[in-house]
Amino acid sequence: MAATINDVARVAGVSISTVSYALSGKRPIGEKTRQRIESAILELQYQPNAGARALAGRRTYILAVTEPLRPDTYTPAHMAFVLAAATAARAYDYDVLLLTQDEATGGLHRVTSSRLVDGVIVLDVLAEDERAELVRSLDVPAALVGIPADTDGLVCVDLDFEAAARLAVDRLADGGHRVVGLLGHPPSVYARGSNFPLRFREAFVTHAAERDLEVRLGAPERTIAGVREAVAEILGPDRDLTGLVMHCEDTIQMRTLDVLCAAGLRVPQDVSVISAASTFDTSTFAPPLDVIPLIPAESCSRAVELTIAQITGTVEPRVELIPPTYVDRGSTAPRRP
Amino acid sequence: MAATINDVARVAGVSISTVSYALSGKRPIGEKTRQRIESAILELQYQPNAGARALAGRRTYILAVTEPLRPDTYTPAHMAFVLAAATAARAYDYDVLLLTQDEATGGLHRVTSSRLVDGVIVLDVLAEDERAELVRSLDVPAALVGIPADTDGLVCVDLDFEAAARLAVDRLADGGHRVVGLLGHPPSVYARGSNFPLRFREAFVTHAAERDLEVRLGAPERTIAGVREAVAEILGPDRDLTGLVMHCEDTIQMRTLDVLCAAGLRVPQDVSVISAASTFDTSTFAPPLDVIPLIPAESCSRAVELTIAQITGTVEPRVELIPPTYVDRGSTAPRRP
DNA sequence: GACCGTCGTCGAAGCGCTTCGACGACACTG
C-alpha cells in the first residue's frame, strides 16, 4: 500500500497536522521538524491521496477542458488549444479532464456538480453556445476562450479578431492595394456560427470599406478543386486583386500558394499575402508568409489564470481581448503602379 | 451547497447506508424505499461527491491517457486516438485525464501514486518507451496501444501491422505487380523508433521478398518538394513501378495523388495504390483509395476494456493484435501486360 | 514581574462516502 500522512507523521515523530501544515505552508514549522518531515516523505515516497485531499480540502486541483471537436472542425488547430490549456494548467499544479464531443456539454454538469473539477475551460465557443448558458447557470469558476453572443456574467478571453482584421487591412491599404481578398473557412464553418471566423470577416469587410478598398470574399471547400475555384473567383477575371488575406486552415493556405504559383503570380511582387490568426507555423511555407499569429498558449494561459483566480477568490465578469501582432516575413510589398 | 447523501437519506426517510446501497445496487432494496430514494435524488439534484467516493470506495473512475504528442508527430492521427479513448472510457462511466508532452511521462507517476486515476491508457508507444517501464514498475492497471520492444508483464493492443503489410503486398502480388513501392513517414519518424511504421515497413519488405517482388522505399518529407522527389525516385527512371502502398499522413497521400496525376499516371490503370493503416477517410480522395483502415475506436475501446478489467479483477499480460481488413474502392487493378 | 503576542505543535472534529456486521421480519424446511 501507498504511504499515508500517518506513516509520515510516525516516521518523523510528529503529529499528522504538523505534516499537513509543513506540506501546505499554512502555519510556520520549525526548521528541524521540517527537515525530519521532508526526509520521511522522501523515504516513504509519500504522495498525498487525491481523494482525501479533495474531500477535506474542497479542492481537486483538476480543471475540465471542454472542446466539442465537432465533425467539421479542424482538429490540429483545436487540439493546439487543448494542449495549451493542459500545459498552462500544469503550471498552476492543476490537471486537466478532457470533455469532448457529446460529453463537452453533458459532462460539464456531471463533473461540476460532483465536484470532480474545480473549474472549467471552455474552448471553441460558438456565438450561441449551450456551454455558455450552462456555465452561467452552474455558477462554476470558468473561462471561455472565445466570445459568445451573450457574455453577461462570463469571463471570456480571446485574440482581438476585429483588431487583427483591421491590422491586415491596414497593412494592405498602406501598401497602396485597392482590391483585396479574404480567403476564409469552408461555408459550413460560417453556417455553424463559430464565432471567430464571423468576427474576423465582419471586421475585415467593415474596415476595408473604411479604407476605401474593394473586397472579395472566398470560402473554399477543403479540396484542391475547391481552393482553385475560390482563388480564381477572388482574383477576378482581370486578375486585378493584389492583396490577399487568408484566415483558414494550413492545408488551404498551402494549396492557395500552390495555386497562385501555378497561375504565374509571384508573392509578393504580384500579390501580397497575409496569413491571419493562424495557429501554425507559416515560416516554412513557400514562400514564408507574413502572419498575425493566434497563439493558443497566450489565450489559454490567461484563461487558466482567470479560472484559478475565481477558484481562490473572486473575479469580475469580463471580456479580455488580446491585441494582435504583425510578423513580417516579406510576403507583402507595396502595390506596383 | 450541493446536496449530500445525508440530505437524500433525510428526505427519503432512510439511513445513508440504504441510499448508498440503492445507488450501488450491492444489496437488495425494497421497491417502495427505492422509489422514495429516487425521488429524493431527483428533488435534490443529488450528485455523489467525487472526492468522498474516491476516498471511501478506492475508485476515482478516472483513467489517465498519456499521449506525448512529440514535436514531429502528426497531431490529427494521434488526437483521433485520444478522442477514441475518451469516448470508450465514458462508455464505462470513466472520465479521462489528459497527460501530454512532458507530463506524459512525469505526470504518470504523480497521478497513479496519488491515486488520482484508477488506470492508464498509453498511446503512441515507442519501441523503447519510458512509459512502458514506468507502467511495469508502478504496477498500475494499464493498457498500451502499440507494442514496445519488451512487452513483458504488459497488456498491449494494436492493429496487426505485419498482417496489414502482408495484406497489401498480397493484393498487389496477386494482381500480377512485380515492382512495388512503399511511401512511408518522414525519416525522423523512423529515427525516433516509433514502433508501428517500423513494424509495417519490415513486414512489407519481408513479405514482398517472399512474394518475389522488387521493393522500393520512400520516406518523404512533408513538403511538396519532398513528396515530388520521393515519388520520382520510387517510380524509377523507367517508371516501371506499378504498385504503390502509402503508409503516411493524409497530406502526403493527397499530394502523392496530385504528383501522380501531374506525371500523367492514372490510378489504377497505370499504378495501383493502397492506403495502409490510415486513420482518416480515403473515400473523399481523388480518386478514392483502397484502404486497410486503422480504426482508433477499435484499439482504444479494447484498451479501455482491458484496463478496467484489471481494475476490477485480474488480467494476464498479453499482446492483442487486431486483424486488418481490406476495403476495396477501385484504386487497384491487375497489372497490364 | 505581570501581560501580551508570536511561534511551533498537537488533538480532534469533520469532509461525504462505502461497507461490514447486526438484526428484525418473514418464508421456508423437515
Next chain:
DNA sequence: CAGTGTCGTCGAAGCGCTTCGACGACGGTC
C-alpha cells in the same frame, strides 16, 4: 414449531486529509 435462510434496513467504523482551537514556550513591553 424450532431451525435456517434470505431480504431489507440501520448504525458505526473507517478512508486520508485539512483546519480550528488550544496550549506551552518564548521574547518583548510597560
